[in-house]
Amino acid sequence: AQALIADGCKPDARIGFMGKVLERKTATGQPIRTEDVTEIVDLIDQAITLTRGFARGLNPVRLEADGLMMALIELASNVERFFGITCRFEYDAPVLMNDNAEATHLYRIAQEALNNAIKHGKADNVTIAMRRDGENCVLSVSDNGLGMCGTQNQGKGMGLNIMQYRASMIGAVLEIKEAGAGGILISCTFSNRSVI
Numbered sequence: 494a495q496a497l498i499a500d501g502c503k504p505d506a507r508i509g510f511m512g513k514v515l516e517r518k519t520a521t522g523q524p525i526r527t528e529d530v531t532e533i534v535d536l537i538d539q540a541i542t543l544t545r546g547f548a549r550g551l552n553p554v555r556l557e558a559d560g561l562m563m564a565l566i567e568l569a570s571n572v573e574r575f576f577g578i579t580c581r582f583e584y585d586a587p588v589l590m591n592d593n594a595e596a597t598h599l600y601r602i603a604q605e606a607l608n609n610a611i612k613h614g615k616a617d618n619v620t621i622a623m624r625r626d627g628e629n630c631v632l633s634v635s636d637n638g639l640g641m642c643g644t645q646n647q648g649k650g651m652g653l654n655i656m657q658y659r660a661s662m663i664g665a666v667l668e669i670k671e672a673g674a675g676g677i678l679i680s681c682t683f684s685n686r687s688v689i
Contacts, residue, residue, distance in 0.1 A: 507536050508533060508536045508537060508540065511529060511532060511533045511536065512533065514529065515529060515530075515533070554593060554596045554597045554600050558589035558590060558591060558689050559587060559589055560590070560593065560596055561588065561590050561596035561599060561600060562584070562587050562588060562589070562623070564596075564600050565582050565600065565603060565621055565623065566582050568582070568600070568603065568604060568607070568621070569581060569582040569621055572607055572611070572619065576611055578611065578616065578617045578618065578619065579617065579618045579619070580607070580618075580619045580620075580621070581619075581620050581621070582620075582621045582622075582623075583620060583621070583622045583623075584622065584623040584624065585624055585625070586625065588623050588624075588625065588630050588685075588688055589688065589689040590687045590688055590689065591687055591688075591689055592687035594663075595663045595683070595687045596687075598659040598660075598662055598663050598665075599632050599659075599663070599665075599681065599683065601655075601659055602632065602656045602659050602660060602667070602679075602681050603621055603632060603634055605652045605655055605656050606634035606656065606679040607619060607621070607634060608652060609652050609653070609677075609679075610634065610636035610638050610676070610677065611638075613638075613639075614636055614638025614639045614640070614676060614677060615638050615639055616636035616637050616638030616639075616676060617637065617638075618636065618637040619634065619635070619636045619637075620633075620634070620635050620636075621633070621634050622634075622635070625685065625688075626682070628684065628685060629682050629683060629684055629685060630682070630683055630684075630685050630688055631680055631681065631682050631683075632680070632681045632683070633678060633679065633680040633681070634678075634679045635672045635676060635677070635678040635679075636672065636676040636677055637672075637674065637675055637676045638675070638676045638677065639675075639676075640671050640672070640675050640676055640677055641671055641677065653669065656679070656681075660681050660683075663683055664683065664684060665681050665682060665683035665684075666681070666682045666683075667679070667680070667681050668680045668681075668682070
Protein backbone atom coordinates (compact mmCIF):
# COMPACT_ATOMS: atom_id res chain seq x y z
CA ALA A 494 0.00 0.00 0.00
CA GLN A 495 2.85 2.38 0.78
CA ALA A 496 4.27 1.83 -2.71
CA LEU A 497 0.92 2.76 -4.20
CA ILE A 498 0.74 5.85 -2.04
CA ALA A 499 4.28 6.83 -3.04
CA ASP A 500 3.54 6.22 -6.70
CA GLY A 501 0.28 8.12 -6.36
CA CYS A 502 2.18 11.23 -5.24
CA LYS A 503 4.24 11.36 -8.42
CA PRO A 504 1.34 12.11 -10.80
CA ASP A 505 -0.18 14.46 -8.22
CA ALA A 506 3.02 16.49 -7.93
CA ARG A 507 3.44 16.61 -11.70
CA ILE A 508 -0.19 17.63 -12.17
CA GLY A 509 0.33 20.47 -9.69
CA PHE A 510 3.52 21.56 -11.44
CA MET A 511 1.95 21.45 -14.91
CA GLY A 512 -1.12 23.30 -13.60
CA LYS A 513 1.10 26.11 -12.24
CA VAL A 514 2.89 26.33 -15.60
CA LEU A 515 -0.44 26.69 -17.42
CA GLU A 516 -1.64 29.21 -14.82
CA ARG A 517 1.46 31.36 -15.40
CA LYS A 518 1.09 31.13 -19.16
CA THR A 519 -2.53 32.27 -19.10
CA ALA A 520 -1.74 35.06 -16.60
CA THR A 521 0.99 36.40 -18.89
CA GLY A 522 -0.96 35.88 -22.12
CA GLN A 523 1.35 33.14 -23.46
CA PRO A 524 -0.19 30.51 -25.73
CA ILE A 525 -1.03 27.14 -24.16
CA ARG A 526 0.25 24.15 -26.08
CA THR A 527 -2.06 21.21 -26.74
CA GLU A 528 0.77 18.89 -25.60
CA ASP A 529 0.75 20.50 -22.13
CA VAL A 530 -2.99 19.96 -21.72
CA THR A 531 -2.69 16.39 -23.04
CA GLU A 532 0.06 15.68 -20.52
CA ILE A 533 -2.11 16.93 -17.64
CA VAL A 534 -5.03 14.77 -18.81
CA ASP A 535 -2.71 11.73 -19.01
CA LEU A 536 -1.38 12.43 -15.51
CA ILE A 537 -4.91 12.74 -14.15
CA ASP A 538 -5.79 9.38 -15.75
CA GLN A 539 -2.70 7.82 -14.10
CA ALA A 540 -3.67 9.27 -10.72
CA ILE A 541 -7.23 7.92 -11.07
CA THR A 542 -5.91 4.45 -11.98
CA LEU A 543 -3.53 4.45 -8.99
CA THR A 544 -6.28 5.62 -6.65
CA ARG A 545 -8.67 2.91 -7.84
CA GLY A 546 -5.94 0.29 -7.41
CA PHE A 547 -5.23 1.54 -3.91
CA ALA A 548 -8.92 1.50 -3.00
CA ARG A 549 -9.31 -2.02 -4.40
CA GLY A 550 -6.34 -3.08 -2.29
CA LEU A 551 -8.10 -1.88 0.86
CA ASN A 552 -11.08 -4.16 0.19
CA PRO A 553 -10.01 -6.67 -2.48
CA VAL A 554 -12.82 -9.21 -2.01
CA ARG A 555 -16.21 -8.25 -3.41
CA LEU A 556 -19.27 -9.00 -1.30
CA GLU A 557 -20.68 -11.50 -3.81
CA ALA A 558 -20.26 -15.23 -3.16
CA ASP A 559 -17.64 -15.51 -5.93
CA GLY A 560 -15.70 -12.53 -4.55
CA LEU A 561 -12.77 -14.57 -3.20
CA MET A 562 -12.40 -16.57 -6.41
CA MET A 563 -12.45 -13.41 -8.54
CA ALA A 564 -9.99 -11.65 -6.21
CA LEU A 565 -7.54 -14.60 -6.38
CA ILE A 566 -7.78 -14.68 -10.19
CA GLU A 567 -6.99 -10.96 -10.27
CA LEU A 568 -4.18 -11.38 -7.72
CA ALA A 569 -2.48 -14.05 -9.85
CA SER A 570 -2.83 -11.88 -12.95
CA ASN A 571 -1.42 -8.81 -11.18
CA VAL A 572 1.55 -10.78 -9.82
CA GLU A 573 2.40 -11.95 -13.35
CA ARG A 574 2.08 -8.46 -14.77
CA PHE A 575 3.91 -6.55 -12.02
CA PHE A 576 6.67 -9.03 -11.18
CA GLY A 577 7.16 -10.74 -14.55
CA ILE A 578 6.88 -14.25 -13.09
CA THR A 579 4.51 -17.13 -13.74
CA CYS A 580 1.59 -17.15 -11.32
CA ARG A 581 -1.45 -19.38 -11.78
CA PHE A 582 -4.68 -19.80 -9.87
CA GLU A 583 -6.00 -23.37 -10.07
CA TYR A 584 -9.25 -24.87 -8.80
CA ASP A 585 -11.47 -27.83 -9.65
CA ALA A 586 -14.74 -26.09 -8.83
CA PRO A 587 -15.41 -22.57 -7.57
CA VAL A 588 -15.45 -22.18 -3.79
CA LEU A 589 -18.25 -19.70 -3.16
CA MET A 590 -18.35 -18.06 0.26
CA ASN A 591 -21.03 -16.16 2.15
CA ASP A 592 -18.67 -14.68 4.78
CA ASN A 593 -16.77 -11.72 3.36
CA ALA A 594 -14.58 -11.30 6.45
CA GLU A 595 -13.41 -14.92 6.21
CA ALA A 596 -12.86 -14.56 2.46
CA THR A 597 -10.77 -11.42 3.05
CA HIS A 598 -8.58 -13.22 5.62
CA LEU A 599 -7.99 -16.02 3.10
CA TYR A 600 -7.14 -13.50 0.38
CA ARG A 601 -4.64 -11.74 2.65
CA ILE A 602 -3.03 -15.09 3.55
CA ALA A 603 -2.56 -15.83 -0.16
CA GLN A 604 -1.23 -12.31 -0.74
CA GLU A 605 1.33 -12.62 2.07
CA ALA A 606 2.39 -16.09 0.90
CA LEU A 607 2.99 -14.65 -2.58
CA ASN A 608 4.96 -11.78 -1.10
CA ASN A 609 7.18 -14.23 0.82
CA ALA A 610 7.66 -16.45 -2.24
CA ILE A 611 8.80 -13.53 -4.39
CA LYS A 612 10.67 -11.40 -1.86
CA HIS A 613 12.36 -14.03 0.31
CA GLY A 614 12.16 -17.18 -1.81
CA LYS A 615 13.10 -15.52 -5.12
CA ALA A 616 10.46 -17.68 -6.84
CA ASP A 617 9.65 -17.19 -10.51
CA ASN A 618 6.81 -19.72 -10.65
CA VAL A 619 3.98 -19.67 -8.11
CA THR A 620 0.67 -21.51 -7.97
CA ILE A 621 -2.33 -20.49 -5.90
CA ALA A 622 -4.81 -23.36 -5.54
CA MET A 623 -8.23 -23.75 -3.96
CA ARG A 624 -9.86 -27.13 -3.46
CA ARG A 625 -12.55 -28.81 -1.42
CA ASP A 626 -11.44 -31.64 0.85
CA GLY A 627 -14.41 -33.32 2.51
CA GLU A 628 -15.73 -31.04 5.25
CA ASN A 629 -12.93 -28.56 4.62
CA CYS A 630 -11.47 -26.42 1.90
CA VAL A 631 -7.77 -25.82 1.31
CA LEU A 632 -6.17 -22.66 -0.01
CA SER A 633 -2.53 -23.25 -0.91
CA VAL A 634 0.35 -21.30 -2.38
CA SER A 635 3.34 -23.22 -3.70
CA ASP A 636 6.48 -21.88 -5.33
CA ASN A 637 9.78 -22.93 -6.89
CA GLY A 638 11.90 -20.58 -4.81
CA LEU A 639 14.73 -21.14 -2.36
CA GLY A 640 12.61 -23.12 0.08
CA MET A 641 12.96 -22.80 3.83
CA CYS A 642 16.54 -21.54 3.51
CA GLY A 643 15.15 -18.44 1.80
CA THR A 644 13.13 -17.59 4.91
CA GLN A 645 15.41 -18.91 7.66
CA ASN A 646 17.02 -15.55 8.32
CA GLN A 647 13.52 -14.21 8.95
CA GLY A 648 12.91 -16.86 11.61
CA LYS A 649 9.23 -16.63 12.30
CA GLY A 650 8.93 -13.27 10.59
CA MET A 651 6.08 -10.83 10.72
CA GLY A 652 4.54 -12.12 7.47
CA LEU A 653 4.35 -15.66 8.84
CA ASN A 654 2.94 -14.37 12.13
CA ILE A 655 0.29 -12.40 10.27
CA MET A 656 -0.71 -15.45 8.22
CA GLN A 657 -0.94 -17.56 11.41
CA TYR A 658 -3.03 -14.85 13.08
CA ARG A 659 -5.41 -14.55 10.13
CA ALA A 660 -5.81 -18.34 10.00
CA SER A 661 -6.59 -18.45 13.74
CA MET A 662 -9.20 -15.69 13.32
CA ILE A 663 -11.23 -17.94 11.00
CA GLY A 664 -10.54 -21.22 12.82
CA ALA A 665 -8.23 -22.43 10.06
CA VAL A 666 -4.98 -24.37 10.24
CA LEU A 667 -1.93 -22.92 8.47
CA GLU A 668 0.89 -25.27 7.47
CA ILE A 669 4.23 -24.32 5.98
CA LYS A 670 6.51 -26.98 4.55
CA GLU A 671 9.07 -27.63 1.84
CA ALA A 672 7.52 -28.21 -1.57
CA GLY A 673 8.46 -31.39 -3.44
CA ALA A 674 10.64 -29.75 -6.08
CA GLY A 675 12.10 -27.01 -3.90
CA GLY A 676 10.32 -23.93 -2.76
CA ILE A 677 7.63 -23.76 -0.11
CA LEU A 678 4.05 -24.97 0.15
CA ILE A 679 1.80 -22.90 2.40
CA SER A 680 -1.63 -24.38 2.95
CA CYS A 681 -4.56 -23.02 4.88
CA THR A 682 -7.24 -25.58 5.72
CA PHE A 683 -10.57 -24.07 6.72
CA SER A 684 -14.03 -25.37 7.47
CA ASN A 685 -16.50 -25.10 4.64
CA ARG A 686 -19.16 -23.70 7.02
CA SER A 687 -19.03 -20.40 5.07
CA VAL A 688 -18.91 -22.14 1.70
CA ILE A 689 -22.08 -22.19 -0.37
